[in-house]
Amino acid sequence: MGTTFHGPSPWPHITRAIRTRGPRRAAIAHLGQDAPTLLPLRAGDVLIVNASRAAVRAHATSPIALAYYVDAGVRVLSSPNLHANVIATDRRAVIGSANASHSSTLADEAAVITDDPSVVAAVRRFIDGIEEITAVDQAFLDNATAQWQIGRAVPLPGVTSRGRADPGFLPATIPRMFLRHIVDYQPGPTEYHAWVTEARHRRGPAGPAAKYQLEWFRHDRSDSRLERGDVLIFVTADNEWIYPPAVVDSEAITILHAHGAIGHLLRSRADLSPIPVPDAEQILADLGHPNPRLRVDHRIASPSLRTALLQLWNL
Known part of the structure; x- marks a missing residue:
């Protein structure tokens, strides 16, 4: 595979690259409600996300996505200082700007995907070395849900708002x-x-x-x-x-x-x-x-x- 650059719409390439066997580690700053469709993780994987009170209140990280991964058996951790978006599989590493959200699929994002063993190992070490982490369990989810409900969406391109113009309620051309x-x-x-x-x-x-x-x-x-x-x-x-x-x-x-x-x-x-x-x-x-x-x-x-x-x- 080598090393490839993908932009401005890297998510289809990221999703394909991480559909591999073996445990995966991901440090993704923010998750939209449909993150599982972009970031398909399973039991045994590790996900670190910024699910701090500020991030949840700003609707940057969705409790729905957190609950989905927890129910799927993913070890989910929260770090309030996380701003990186990187993923490591057994053989590949993804380094980029994209959060796992529909808004990110509409923004101009970029990612590098590589199978360079030294880079894969470095990304894995980076994820394993993230500090100030809190396990996301049911109590955490209940609190996050409460914070979400009293918060409000903050327009941050690629995080909680559309990077391009909202097309309106109905699509310009209805597919079906x-x-x-x-x-x-x-x-x-x-x-x-x-x-x-x-x-x-x-x-x-x-x-x-x-x-x-x-x-x-x-x-x-x-x-x-x-x-x-x-x-x-x-x-x-x-x-x-x-x-x-x-x-x-x-x-x-x-x-x-x-x-x-x-x-x-x-x-x-x-x-x-x-x-x-x-x-x-x-x-x-x-x-x-x-x-x-x-x-x-x-x-x-x-x-x-x-x-x-x-x-x-x-x-």
């Missing part, structure tokens, strides 16, 4: 749209913890009145695999209400101890209300769609039907 019926289920402790922590309002480019919120969507891997930017429209199981669209805002996140189940974070507008399905069907019929199939799950392939559905909420 699906209609799904709501399925009731009892979330596990980790899901519930994440749900409560992240289901908060956000301000968006549509103005102060347009509030955003995050929610969980759980489904089986056998279902159509969702991607970031896909749009979902939900209907209640009794076909009584149709809900405004939600945008997939994360890659797939494996739900621990639930064979075959995965979850996604969805972003939705809290200022939009559901509509009775019969009323929606009548409006869609008036717009030229007498059979919109709102009572069955399906992928909405028709561009004109997509547009008509969004018009139900003046989107």
Whole structure:
């Protein structure tokens, strides 16, 4: 492999480089809520992160990501002085600027990946030598969740804010749209913890009145695999209400101890209300769609039907 430089979007290269056998050590300053999709660690790995009170209150390090790694068996440690972003596997080292967050994938970042044995050993020694570390356990997570809830997001490019302009609630070009019926289920402790922590309002480019919120969507891997930017429209199981669209805002996140189940974070507008399905069907019929199939799950392939559905909420 040698030594390679990657920028301004190094995360796909980093993720591939660290998918190796053997224990891995990572010192990543800040973690976004979807860090596990970028930094796939497993039981036996070591992760040091800056999960100090200041970092959590600033929404730079997410308790959701911390809980995910802890539940996966990763040894998670917090160091308030950590600012580096380095990873060491048995044979490779990654040295760069990128935090493990979606914001970092949008910022201009850089990383060097090498299999030089001396560099790999040096990175490993650096990680092992980090001082002032605290083990992240359940008590730590509970405190971090409380700090997150009373804190606020601080706009730091590549850490807690988008490095480029926010494209808005809906993608400029919607890759795919699906209609799904709501399925009731009892979330596990980790899901519930994440749900409560992240289901908060956000301000968006549509103005102060347009509030955003995050929610969980759980489904089986056998279902159509969702991607970031896909749009979902939900209907209640009794076909009584149709809900405004939600945008997939994360890659797939494996739900621990639930064979075959995965979850996604969805972003939705809290200022939009559901509509009775019969009323929606009548409006869609008036717009030229007498059979919109709102009572069955399906992928909405028709561009004109997509547009008509969004018009139900003046989107």
